[in-house]
Amino acid sequence: MASFTQQASVLLLPLLFQGILCVGPSPEASHVLGTHHPAGEEPLSFRLLQISSFANHSWESTQGSGWLGEVQTHRWDRALGTISYMLPWSQGNFTKEELEGIHAILQLYFHLFPGQVQARASQFQLEYPFVIQMSSGCTMRPGKASEAFLYGAYQGSDFLSFQGYSWRPAPGAGSRARDVCKVLNRYRVVKEVAKNLLGNACPRFLAGIAAAGKAELERQVKPEAWVSQGAGPGPGRLLLVCHVSGFHPKPVRVRWMRGQQVQPDTQQGDVLPNADGTWYLRVTLDVAAREATGLSCRVKHSSLGGHDLIIPWDGYHILTVLTCLAIMVTLIVLVVVGRWFQKQSLAFPTEASIQHPRSLGHQLYLAQKSWMKNRFLKEGKISLSKL
Ligand SMILES: *[C@@H]1O[C@H](CO)[C@@H](O)[C@H](O)[C@H]1NC(C)=O
Ligand SMILES: *[C@@H]1O[C@H](CO)[C@@H](O)[C@H](O)[C@H]1NC(C)=O
Numbered sequence: 046m047a048s049f050t051q052q053a054s055v056l057l058l059p060l061l062f063q064g065i066l067c068v069g070p071s072p073e074a075s076h077v078l079g080t081h082h083p084a085g086e087e088p089l090s091f092r093l094l095q096i097s098s099f100a101n102h103s104w105e106s107t108q109g110s111g112w113l114g115e116v117q118t119h120r121w122d123r124a125l126g127t128i129s130y131m132l133p134w135s136q137g138n139f140t141k142e143e144l145e146g147i148h149a150i151l152q153l154y155f156h157l158f159p160g161q162v163q164a165r166a167s168q169f170q171l172e173y174p175f176v177i178q179m180s181s182g183c184t185m186r187p188g189k190a191s192e193a194f195l196y197g198a199y200q201g202s203d204f205l206s207f208q209g210y211s212w213r214p215a216p217g218a219g220s221r222a223r224d225v226c227k228v229l230n231r232y233r234v235v236k237e238v239a240k241n242l243l244g245n246a247c248p249r250f251l252a253g254i255a256a257a258g259k260a261e262l263e264r265q266v267k268p269e270a271w272v273s274q275g276a277g278p279g280p281g282r283l284l285l286v287c288h289v290s291g292f293h294p295k296p297v298r299v300r301w302m303r304g305q306q307v308q309p310d311t312q313q314g315d316v317l318p319n320a321d322g323t324w325y326l327r328v329t330l331d332v333a334a335r336e337a338t339g340l341s342c343r344v345k346h347s348s349l350g351g352h353d354l355i356i357p358w359d360g361y362h363i364l365t366v367l368t369c370l371a372i373m374v375t376l377i378v379l380v381v382v383g384r385w386f387q388k389q390s391l392a393f394p395t396e397a398s399i400q401h402p403r404s405l406g407h408q409l410y411l412a413q414k415s416w417m418k419n420r421f422l423k424e425g426k427i428s429l430s431k432l
Pocket of ligand 1: 104
């Protein structure tokens with residue numbers, strides 16, 4: 046990596062000594078800024094993610110993105126070699142000069158990284174196709190000094206990390222990771238830049254962008270929830286599925302309950318992003334069909350202000366039974382009442398007696414009809430919302 050150091054030294058040293066990375070309050074001072082943190086308790090991170098796929102010796106693709114907590118704030122535009130600021134407040138409170146300094150370092154990094162990996166692939170026995178992922182940034186916790194991190198993964202497994210001032214192989218990553226770290230540790234300039242970016246620039250940037258994005262991070266959107274029956278379980282069993290969607294922020298707690306009793310076999314999926322920046326979660330429970338009655342899905346979320354959503358499974362199930370019952374009862378009543386009227390006054394035709402405003406049959410019929418109409422409308426709405 047001799048060429049890398051040379052190029053890096055030439056390009057990075059001026060940046061370092063321009064003071065872009067070195068000025069500003071010490072990392073210790075940044076913990077005071079933790080009060081900007083919206084949730085108050087939860088740690089908040091700013092992180093850069095990189096995914097580089099190497100198909101063969103001549104083909105590579107790298108994606109880079111910046112994230113404040115769960116909100117994507119930046120994207121690396123590969124074609125232009127520039128940072129795309131995805132939200133109006135993505136620049137935080139850094140000055141134009143500071144941003145240009147960071148920009149220059151990232152440009153250099155994204156320019157050099159693929160070539161260096163390709164050049165070293167055989168030395169480190171990297172086998173095509175392979176994927177390298179990097180996650181770097183810093184975390185702030187109220188009342189504590191900020192923490193920096195930089196992790197690298199190879200083929201989806203932990204490979205190395207940067208801690209303090211040195212590269213360390215991940216436990217279990219083997220001799221290849223040890224060799225890579227040994228080589229990386231020789232390059233002081235790279236370590237200097239990494240240390241300053243992570244330990245100094247990052248906490249200051251995080252404090253600024255967290256304050257700028259406060260409203261977005263604190264946005265409260267209530268979830269919608271519904272239940273349905275999933276496919277898959279064996280005979281005599283039901284897979285109860287509780288869907289929760291459209292909520293923000295991401296933390297949510299969804300459980301299948303019997304009364305106040307949490308069902309321990311509740312299976313939770315990943316919280317997935319909706320296109321509008323809200324979240325979706327699916328929580329299932331595999332039960333014996335006869336034990337499904339009395340179960341309900343309970344949703345706790347900060348937007349609900351303590352009023353948990355409770356969706357009974359019976360509501361779903363019993364609605365169908367009730368509808369069938371209602372239809373049968375209506376038919377029987379109509380037939381019986383109709384017969385009775387026929388017997389009482391043979392002079393009136395059946396239809397006329399039903400249409401008579403004061404007839405019992407007519408009133409029952411109307412009541413049933415409007416009830417059924419409402420039911421069907423409601424059910425229609427529920428099934429529509431399930432789509
Ligand atoms: C390298 O991989 C790319 C993408 O899969 C492919 O299009 C290209 O033909 C490959 N080149 C060589 C030399 O194998
Ligand atoms: C950005 O904001 C943080 C916290 O609000 C502050 O400590 C820092 O000095 C600000 N930086 C600039 C360049 O204004």
